[in-house]
Each structure stands twice: as C-alpha cells, then as structure tokens.
Amino acid sequence: MTRTAATIRDVAARAGCSIATVSRVVTGHAAVGSEMQRRVVTAALELGFPLAAAGESRRPVLGVLLPSLTNPVFAGVLAGVEQSARANGLSVIMGQSNYDTKQEVAIAAALLAERPVGLVLTVCDPRTSEVLDSVARQGLPAATVYNENVAEGLGSVSVDNRAAMRRLTEELIALGHRRVLFVGGRFSSSDRAAHRYRGYCDAMEVAGSRPLPPLEVDFIDAAEDVDLTQAFATDPPTAAIVSNDLLAVTVIASLRRMGLRVPEDVSVTGFDGIDLARHISPRLTTIVQPSRSMGVLAASMVLDIAAGRRRPHHLRADFTFSRGETIAPARRDAKAVPPAESQQP
Structure with missing residues (x-):
C-alpha cells in the first residue's frame, strides 16, 4: 500500500499548533518562538513533510553537524567547509552531537530550521541514522565526511x-x-x-x-x-x-x-x-x-548538488602512512x- 503524503494539517496536529504557525515556520516569513519552531520542524521531519517547497529560496548558509570539535580532525573539516562557503558567498552554522544519536537528531532539526542551502555532516552510524533518513526525505543537498557506506542520494567524502x-x-x-x-x-x-x-x-x-x-x-x-x-x-x-x-x-x-x-x-x-x-x-x-581538504570537497559537492551541476556521489580521499x-x-x-x-x- 502506498503511504499517503503528509499534509500541513498533519504537521500542525503532531506539533500541537495551528496550520498558520506551520506555514510561518516552513516559509520563514514570520517569527516563531524557538520551542514552537523546534516542535514544528521535528514533526515535519518525522512525517516526511517538506520544510521548503521546490525552488523556494533558502538562506545563504551551509549547515554543519559534527561529533565534536575537541578532536582537531573535525576542526579541520570545519575549516575546509568554511573555506568553500566563503568562496561562494555563504556563511556556516554548526552544531556538535557529542557522539550521541539523540543529540544528532536535535541538532539536525535545529540546523534544518535555519533553511540552509545544504548540510555537511558526520553521523554516528549511517546505517541506522535517523538524521540521514530525514535529510534524504527532505531532498536537501547533503554530504557526509568520514562516514562510509552512505546510501545513494547523499554524497560522501571518506577514506578507506x-x-x-x-x-x-x-x-x-x-x-x-x-x-x-x-x-x-x-x-x-x-x-x-x-x-x-x-x-x-x-x-x-x-x-x-x-x-x-x-x-x-x-x-x-x-x-x-x-x-x-x-x-x-x-x-x-x-x-x-x-x-x-x-x-x-x-x-x-x-x-x-x-x-x-x-x-x-x-x-x-x-x-x-x-x-x-x-x-x-x-x-x-x-x-x-586530509581533513581540511575533505571538508572543502564535501562543501563543494553540496553546493554543486544545490546548483544542479552534479548528482550526489561518493569520493574516496587518499591516506598516507x-x-x-x-x-x-x-x-x-x-x-x-x-x-x-x-x-x-
């Protein structure tokens, strides 16, 4: 049986708010309290409801989700993403999951609420990631860094x-x-x-x-x-x-x-x-x-996908002993x- 597509009314019921509030969150045309915004975005992600219509303008930012900046290897990725973003006139917003799948979901929802052009992210495990499933359903340009065996439809940059x-x-x-x-x-x-x-x-x-x-x-x-x-x-x-x-x-x-x-x-x-x-x-x-280069590659891939210049693909960077x-x-x-x-x- 084909699953019926979620409607704005379904999202409003799940979030416990009015249809008008959902519309304001989705379009970004009016301010909504942070807690209500979180509830609406979470409901939309759970139901697979698009947070932006096809062709609708997004904010000139790239979202970045990383496990932690305590490890310099992730700081290197962030530096590479920022380099690519600046070269294309974009800013970067990021969040840390602290290697926690629940925090991953919450941070991803917050990033998606900002209506970014796309996402660069490292998740705990792509095979079971709720975040990657949500991003794929949204059709948002995205690429992982370091993760392997990422599903088709999402980009990735990793080493073997x-x-x-x-x-x-x-x-x-x-x-x-x-x-x-x-x-x-x-x-x-x-x-x-x-x-x-x-x-x-x-x-x-x-x-x-x-x-x-x-x-x-x-x-x-x-x-x-x-x-x-x-x-x-x-x-x-x-x-x-x-x-x-x-x-x-x-x-x-x-x-x-x-x-x-x-x-x-x-x-x-x-x-x-x-x-x-x-x-x-x-x-x-x-x-x-090459952490920084991998960040550059991932961000560039996301921007190319967003511009329709290429489809998501999987890149393998070289490692050295x-x-x-x-x-x-x-x-x-x-x-x-x-x-x-x-x-x-």
Whole structure:
C-alpha cells in the first residue's frame, strides 16, 4: 500500500499548533518562538513533510553537524567547509552531537530550521541514522565526511578506514608484534572505529594471529584517561593500535602512569594525522587523512548538488602512512603490570 503524503494539517496536529504557525515556520516569513519552531520542524521531519517547497529560496548558509570539535580532525573539516562557503558567498552554522544519536537528531532539526542551502555532516552510524533518513526525505543537498557506506542520494567524502588500519597493523606485525590491543571509541558512536577494527582483524588473521577483543571507550571521557589495567594484567599486549590520534595520546599517558615506556615496552599507533601527533615526543606513528581538504570537497559537492551541476556521489580521499617514533620491535619479555602499579601517579 502506498503511504499517503503528509499534509500541513498533519504537521500542525503532531506539533500541537495551528496550520498558520506551520506555514510561518516552513516559509520563514514570520517569527516563531524557538520551542514552537523546534516542535514544528521535528514533526515535519518525522512525517516526511517538506520544510521548503521546490525552488523556494533558502538562506545563504551551509549547515554543519559534527561529533565534536575537541578532536582537531573535525576542526579541520570545519575549516575546509568554511573555506568553500566563503568562496561562494555563504556563511556556516554548526552544531556538535557529542557522539550521541539523540543529540544528532536535535541538532539536525535545529540546523534544518535555519533553511540552509545544504548540510555537511558526520553521523554516528549511517546505517541506522535517523538524521540521514530525514535529510534524504527532505531532498536537501547533503554530504557526509568520514562516514562510509552512505546510501545513494547523499554524497560522501571518506577514506578507506579498513584498508588504512590494515596497513597500519601490518607495520606492527612486521616488527614482530603478535599480541596487539585495539583501543577505540564505541562502535555504536562511530562507524569509523568499527571499520578500523575490521582492518586490524584482517591483518592479524592474515598473519595467523588472533585478534583481541576491542577495548571500546567513551569518546568524551577518554580525553581524560583510559583504564588499561585489565588489558595489561595478564599476558599483556606488546602494542596498542588506537582508533584516533587524540585517544592515542591519552593511551600513551596511561601507559606511562603504569610504568611502561613507549615504544621500548609497548608500541602505540594512532589514526588521523592531527598536528599534535607530530609535536609530541616521541612523535606518533599514524595514518594521515586530509581533513581540511575533505571538508572543502564535501562543501563543494553540496553546493554543486544545490546548483544542479552534479548528482550526489561518493569520493574516496587518499591516506598516507606516517612513521613516527612510537613503534619498535616487539619485546619478548613483556611482563604483566599488577593492578597496584597501574594506580601509581
């Protein structure tokens, strides 16, 4: 059975307001309180009701939804989006989801209420994203950055996370590491971390080594500390492969508090290629992805889609391996760290 298209009356009933109020929100011709605007936009998104008629003018802004600006890799994307927007006479409005799917939905609704030309966004998981579904139903030009396996009809700019992490893991295997711990953000909050874990597993299995269960941590809390006590209590790993550079810095600090040296006792790698990775000592071994350029590409794609110059498509950016000073040949005499030692300041 074909689903009946939602009407403005349906949206008004769902939002608990008048048809005139819905019209004011959709057209942007009169002021509406922020709470009522949020209710109308949320109702419209849930029902698949268009927030702008075809051909109707939009504000000269690009909307940007990112997980966080704490990680410089996302700040790089934002800088690239702003560069492209300014070159085309547009401004940028953005919001942070803090790796939370509920916040993603709320921020996306707020951005859509601003009637942007289009959206550049990174979501937790494109396979289950309510936001991407809503944007697709609205027909709004949009492109993701970093997300992979994005549905047709939406653009994307990403690197091959699985291949990149496989390449990084192979470097550790070549140095004799066979017990390698994967540390990453929660897979439910980041499809990138999940793809990188699969790449790690690929390399380990080809080498005939057993992949260890991933140590998943909260992205926000992990900026302060990562508890490695259990992972190193018995049969400790000789290397830690970490799903992003910022988290790798935290892991290195945690290892030092446990009395372990990097790379003499434990090798550590990151992923992203943020500037901080080049300036810490020892310099971090990592995968470099061109964050700012990816932001430029995503914003340019959205503007091309909006202007009718091209259809949404999926781009793969190149990554490069950067050998730093945080990896060394595996030690054969790795020792477990007693819990008491791991708590020393």
